[in-house]
Amino acid sequence: MSAPLLEARGLAKAYGGVEAVRDVSFTLAPGEMLALIGPNGAGKSTLFAMLGGQLRPDAGRVLLQGRDITRVPASGRFALGVGRTFQVAATFPSLSVRENVQTALLSRAGELFRLMGRADRSHRAEADALLGHVGLAGAADRAAGELAYGDVKRLELALALGNAPRLLLMDEPTAGMARAERADLMRLARDIARDRAIGVLFTEHDMEAVFGHADRILVLDRGALIAEGPPDAVRRDPKVRAVYLGEEAGP
Incomplete structure (x- = not known):
């Protein structure tokens, strides 16, 4: 049996005696959309940072396709194929949409020095293909700073x-x-994950996005994993409903 794409084993992190994350374990398969939810203060950000390499756990391990990456920093995880998007989108507003993607492709290829040369010709076809994939082919020559926020x-x-x-x-x-x-962005992410066999772990406050697009859901409360499973099972879980205290646990 092949190893999961991502595996967390007994992750824990404390701040001044307060346990932010307690003994959290789960797996993520290629092509799977896995949501991480919980009330404010549940430990989502801390867990996310341990998986991304921004924080080192006090205990436990993080494995990527069976390789222990617990002590690998965020930059090293990026080189191993761990990508990340942020709550506040990080782009280069003064560059064109195409040039933004070309910059990412140059970084992957270790060719950022070409930004000082003929970067406008580098990886153009691949950049245009990626823009077509996310529905931005018609905006390739626009400045990124001119785009609507959804774009x-x-x-x-x-x-x-x-x-x-x-x-x-x-x-x-x-x-x-x-x-x-x-809804459009989550459908796009789900389709890309399945087409490219990319495992996606996402945090989200919008429960429609979670229950409408996740294959499985992890629910944290006070640092501990209290529920895990497909959306329908999590929606019915009495512990989840108790934690949310009247908040909608689904559409």
Whole structure:
């Protein structure tokens, strides 16, 4: 049996005696959309940072396709195929949409020095293909700073895909987006994950995005994993409903 794409084993992190994450274990398969939810203060950000390499756990291990990456920093994980998008989209507003993606492709190829030369010709076809994949082919020559926010989030996704990730960590991917844009972006992420066999772990406050697009859901409360499973099972879980105290646990 092959190893999972991502495996967390007994992850724990404390701050001044307060346990932010306690003994959390789970797996993620290639092509799977896995949501991480929980009330404020549940430990989502801390767990996410341990998986991305921004924080080192006090205990436990993180494995990528069977390789222990617990002590590998974020930059090293990026080189191993761990991509990430952020709650506030990170793009280069003064560059064109195409040039943004070309920059990501140059970084992957270790050719950032070419930004001082003929970068406008580098990886153009691949950049255009990625823009077509995220629905931005018609905006390739526009400045990124001119895009509507929903398109900026699509561009950020294209930048992440430029590294050809095996694992994609998405932090609040629909934050700041209109309802229709949120649904479109999550469908796009799901389709890309399945087409390219990319494992996607995302945190999200929009429960429609979670229950409508995740294959499985992890629920944290006070640092501990209290529920895990497909959306229908998590929606019915009495512990989840108790934690949310009247908040909708699904559409």
